[in-house]
Amino acid sequence: MPLYFDHAATTPLHPKALESMMPFLTDNYANPSSAYTPAREARKAIDHARQTVANAIGANPEEIFFTSSGTEADNWAIKGALEASKGKHIITSTAEHHAVYYTCRHLEKLGVEVTYVPVDKEGFISPIDVKAAIRPDTALISIIMANNEVGTIQPIASIGDLGVPLHTDAVQAVGHIPVDVNNLKVDSLSLSAHKFYGPKGIGALYIRKGTPIASMLQGGAQERGRRSGTENVAGIVGLAAALEASIGTIPHEQVRLTKLRDKLINEILSNIPHAALNGPKDNRLPGNVNVSFRFIEGESLLLHLDMQGCHASTGSACSSGALEPSHVLTAMGISHELTNGAIRFSLGKDTIEEDISKLMTILTKSVTRLRELSPLYDDYIKKEGVSWNTLKK
């Protein structure tokens, strides 16, 4: 069994999600828009799923629209708000997921103006900065609820009520920490099933009743005409089943994972020299650990860990492989060297204490080995005149 520490990239499918999906992947293949018994059953299953999702986030079922992904939900929330308003200005942060960040960058090319509110060294935005960025032509504020790389949980509730529609990308939050659209005072919110033990390729956008937002896709008028395309019945049903299962475990999992997270952070910082935590100690996603190891490359460490059956990430799944430094860590003012040496370990429902011990053994060995090969480390030792033994521990 590999040691899986990449739950922020994706999660394994919950058995209850699979079970709920099976009928719609086998016997019941009816198009839910058709007019015969199996079709009506498929329609009923979608209605039930919509109600489940609405209950999970404090919304009404008419405010839930299923999409193909979290990425689509983010794109829709932003482009749709812009198209429906006369405004041509958007406020977002410098520490968004690529789905929001690159949507904004794309819109800039089309003449939209975007203000990127800065984050501090732990990844927090300031509600005061957001308020100060508002202009008469601001169409939308879009701020991520919980950061996918460093786990920072933003004070979303304190930027609601500013008189401008507010969207939040809550893809990392839903199913892991309490999310209530009324407490958060948001007008739209994105979620994605595969981040909470549901299937890949299905997400949802919550749109508060009365919020102006243009349709993203034109076609057969599904999702009350706002998101056309024959429904992914199995995906929708699986999303709801996984969400229901995850929501039920939040009170206990939040506590359990926070303990495991802090244990891993403390063990890394006390056993491995020249390691630094990225992101905050508190107001951080329960399962998120992001650390930088000086003198080595995160990518090399990942390969080393993989060879020993341990799966982690450098931060964002989309950017690993592309050797660009993380825009989130860079926005937090983290030095180039530490950005290169960053690794994210994200814990999940099957992670147990023993996995942390196993990871620590593998990690300590790998970091030591890579530093022995690192010219940067060699330079450092020569300059500082420190002996190998003190640094190796």
Ligand SMILES: *Cc1c(COP(=O)(O)O)cnc(C)c1O
């Ligand atoms: C994964 C993720 C997305 C994208 O969701 P997909 O369903 O994979 O397209 C968007 N935002 C955040 C914060 C994410 O973690």
